[in-house]
Amino acid sequence: MSVVEYDIVVIGAGVAGLTAGARLAEHGYRVALVTTGEPTACLSTGCIDLCANGARPLYAARELPREHPLHLVSDTDIAEAFGRFLEVMRERGRVYTGSLEHNRCVLSALGTLKTTCLTPAGMAASPQSDNEVIRIITFSGLKDFYPKYILSRFAHASFSSYDAGASTTMGIASRLERDEYLEAFIVWLEKLDIRENKIGLPAVLGMKNTAEVIRRIESRLERPVFEIPTLPPSMPGRRLFNDLKDHFRNKGGDIFWSWPVVGVEKAGGLIEAVFTRTEGKPNSLNARAFVLATGSFVGGGLTATRQTITENVFDLPVHVPSGREGWFDEDYFSPDHRIGKVGVCVDSSFRPEHSHWENIFVCGGILAHAQILKNGCGHGLSLATGYAAAGSCAEYLK
Amino acid sequence: MNFEHCIRCTICVENCPVFRVNPDFPGPKQAGPDAERFRSHREKTVDDWVLLCSQCKRCEMSCPCGVEPAQIILRAQQRYGMEHPYSPAHLLFANNYYLSGLGSLTAPLANRIAATATGKKIFNAMGIATTIPFPKFSFRTLKKQKKVRGRSVRKVAFFYGCFINFYRPDIGRKIIQILSALNVDVVLPPQWCCGLPALGNGNLTLARSFALKNAASLADYIDAGYDILYSCTSCGLCLLEDYQEILEIPQAKKIAEHSYDLHEYILKIINDDDIQLEFGQVGRKLAYHIPCHLRALKIGYPAAKLMRRIPGLTCEILDDACCGLSGSYGFKKSNEGTARQLGERAVLLIQKTGAEAIVADCGSCRMQLSGHSGMPAFDPAEILFESLGLEQKNRAKK
Structure with missing residues (x-):
């Protein structure tokens, strides 16, 4: 058997897992991160929500129901987690805009304005009201992006379409990172003689060097350019994931890909090791502490059957609203489906409640009562709880 | 996990290097799980684009649901291979083992012919690309x-x-010396090509005949108390994964249970026997290109862990880019453009690190990357050899 020793094993490569992992690695611990695949963060818009129920995110977060997991994180820790995130992103050339004091708007591909807290550089110039005068540029053949949705909600919007020779977000994004393509695109834009105040494009402005692509377009067109998040493949989500991943690795963390945890070794009140499925000899990672950041259903942290809902790695107790009929609302589009409350309850040190494991720390979307869709707290919850759970874990290992 | 587990999130598509540059390849989601629904065993396959998949396995590494698109595609490739005549290039590369045997026997002549303009013309006429130089045959093979x-x-x-x-x-001789220095007995069992080139060129029958011979030989050694060691990550992946899954070799499970990557094994014995290795100074700045198949082995990056202990060595890990060659894949005229574009991108990322040399476990990655960059490319074992001062010890002995 191949046994590898670490101080901490983080399970899950999403925003929570990478944030917790990086913080622990910064403390000097040997951290391994295992993941089944790439996280749902890759499918996200790259925006960081904290709480979308109002104009002031931190204030709104404090108004959330008492059991919401954001209440486990102090104001100072939230500020530190966000501050550290902004700093890390800035170091990597990805400047985020926004603060804990004011929510911002981002234009969606449906033409609606969505509330969020921090926006990536590409969306800094996103319109803040539907009165703004904007020109939408789309790419011929691009699936799932129809500017007319936006036009129907904006009084002063028009659109043009460019043939980039590719019809997928990835294909266009990788082309726009090449000088000759970008130049041809800019020349075409210049010929349009755009009079509108801002130019909006689907989020395809480069896979990595978005800031540079935007800077070049803006300097020639002399007006702000903004990206509109698309359905997956979502470039802004991928950029966020790549940056967090590189940061974690730069701090000395090791990543094990395609490493679903299928078994656990326990002794007394401690988890000692996790195993993965392999073709031959069992592959296990030993550690003194484990951070569980596997997300909820789509992320792979929870599985629902007809009768019950289980946590997939440690089989921790899961908070489930009683009676299956109580899981869902009558209205399909309701943000208040109670299944959004399902998850693992934790105490103030982020250890799972109603279980005797001393060395498991839980963070991110798997936490009970989060109701991410209803409260608009995705990514922000992961950042805050990932940061705080790492603090608690470091305290335990001291 | 079978194709029904695909939730169509497109994370695999985002990770597919071929999809990024070749619009003819529909990507792992469509070529894998999506098309699988329509593949009927009563009808002859017509999808020649399945051959465009380079089998890098990045889709499998990134799938959050544990689906294995590359394996679905690999099966489709075998079927296509059985139902259609082979092109000269496919036939040649499937039989690379025999050809190379011939090449090594006549090394001085074969190397000279391969480098001439006429030689290149002949290759091109057979559908073989000559973007990067062929590796040079060595007369004194390791077998001897x-x-x-x-x-x-x-x-x-x-x-x-x-x-x-x-x-x-x-390199083989250096590996043997490293192991001897660690008090490990090394034998070179009778062996043939692992079978991967034959699989990659749609020749299931040939792959199986290689695999059966190897399996019989290796199983004898395992019974006699030997562990199997591989240093080529693609051979390793084939032994561990394809022998069981695709080739259905009877002794496959036993082989998988007893096979180790060279560096994984070194780490294991250092750990088990508490060996204090004396790593000597190596004043190099390296970029460690992680071969796709090393990721797919799910053992982490053991060579990186070893190299981290070498004083004076800086080694940046790069695992986002596929080198594009994928063994014989990139040597085919039809894949030349794909391989070149991916190679250039990988080289760009390497050059950004400011490294003076490349290190990679896989011979074909090294060939491609040094071919495109002009930089020297080492096997991690060579760096280890240098650090352990075995060169000097050799000289001292003489």
């Missing part, structure tokens, strides 16, 4: 190496693979 045997407790049978045997036996 005399056996090293002592009385150590640890015994390994070294599956060196075709690349080391025919092109770089010097």
Whole structure:
């Protein structure tokens, strides 16, 4: 058997897992991160929500129901987690805009304005009201992006379409990172003689060097350019994931890909090791502490059957609203489906409640009562709880 | 996990290097799980684009649901291969083992012919690309190496693979010396091509015949108390994964249970026997290109862990880019553009690190990357050899 020793094993490569992992690695611990695949963060818009129920995110977060997991994180820790995130992103050339004091708007591909807290550089110039005068540029053949949705909600919007020779977000994004393509695109834009105040494009402005692509377009067109998040493949989500991943690795963390945890070794009140499925000899990672950041259903942290809902790695107790009929609302589009409350309850040190494991720390979307869709707290919850759970874990290992 | 587990999130598509540059390839989601629904065994396959998949396995590494698109596609490739005549290039590369044997026997002549303009013309006419130079045949193959045997407790049978045997036996000899220095007995068991080139060229029958011979030989050594060691990550992945899944070799499970990557094994014995290795200074700045198949082995990056202990060495890990060659894949005229574009991108990322040399476990990655960059490319074992001062010790002995 191949046994590898670490101080901490983080399970899950999403925003929570990478944030917790990086913080622990910064403390000097040997951290391994295992993941089944790439996280749902890759499918996200790259925006960081904290709480979308109002104009002031931190204030709104404090108004959330008492059991919401954001209440486990102090104001100072939230500020530190966000501050550290902004700093890390800035170091990597990805400047985020926004603060804990004011929510911002981002234009969606449906033409609606969505509330969020921090926006990536590409969306800094996103319109803040539907009165703004904007020109939408789309790419011929691009699936799932129809500017007319936006036009129907904006009084002063028009659109043009460019043939980039590719019809997928990835294909266009990788082309726009090449000088000759970008130049041809800019020349075409210049010929349009755009009079509108801002130019909006689907989020395809480069896979990595978005800031540079935007800077070049803006300097020639002399007006702000903004990206509109698309359905997956979502470039802004991928950029966020790549940056967090590189940061974690730069701090000395090791990543094990395609490493679903299928078994656990326990002794007394401690988890000692996790195993993965392999073709031959069992592959296990030993550690003194484990951070569980596997997300909820789509992320792979929870599985629902007809009768019950289980946590997939440690089989921790899961908070489930009683009676299956109580899981869902009558209205399909309701943000208040109670299944959004399902998850693992934790105490103030982020250890799972109603279980005797001393060395498991839980963070991110798997936490009970989060109701991410209803409260608009995705990514922000992961950042805050990932940061705080790492603090608690470091305290335990001291 | 079968194709029904696909939730169509497109994360695999985002990770597919071929999809990024070749619009003819529909991507792993469509070529894998999506198309699988329509594949009927009563009808002849017509999808020649399945051959465009390079089998890098990045889709499998990134799938959050554990679906294995590359394997679905690999099966489709075998079927296509059986139902259609082979192109000359496919036939040649499937039989690379025999060809290389011939090449090594006539090394001085074969190397000279391969480098001439006429030689290149002949290759091109057969559908073989000559963007990067062919590796040079070595007359003194590793097979001809005399056996090293002592009385150590640890015994390994070294599956060196075709690349080391025919092109770089010097690396093989260095590996044997490293292991001897760690008091490990090394034997070179009778062995043939692992079968991967045949699989990659749609020749299931040939792959199976190679695999059966290897399996019988390796199983004998395992019964005699040997562990199997591989240093080529693609051979390793084939032994561990394809022998069980695709080729259905009877002894496959036993082989998988007893096979180790070279560096994984070194780490294991350092750990088990508490060996204090004296790593000497290596004043190099390296970029460690992680071969796709090393990721797919799910053992982490053991060579990186070893190199981290070497004083004076800086080594940046790069695992976002596929080199594009994928063994014989990139040598085919039809994949030349794909391989070149991916190679250039990988080289760009390497150059950004400011490294002076490349390090990679896979011979074909090294060939491609140094071919495109002009930089020297090392096997991690060579760096280890240098650090352990075995060169000097050799000289001292003489």
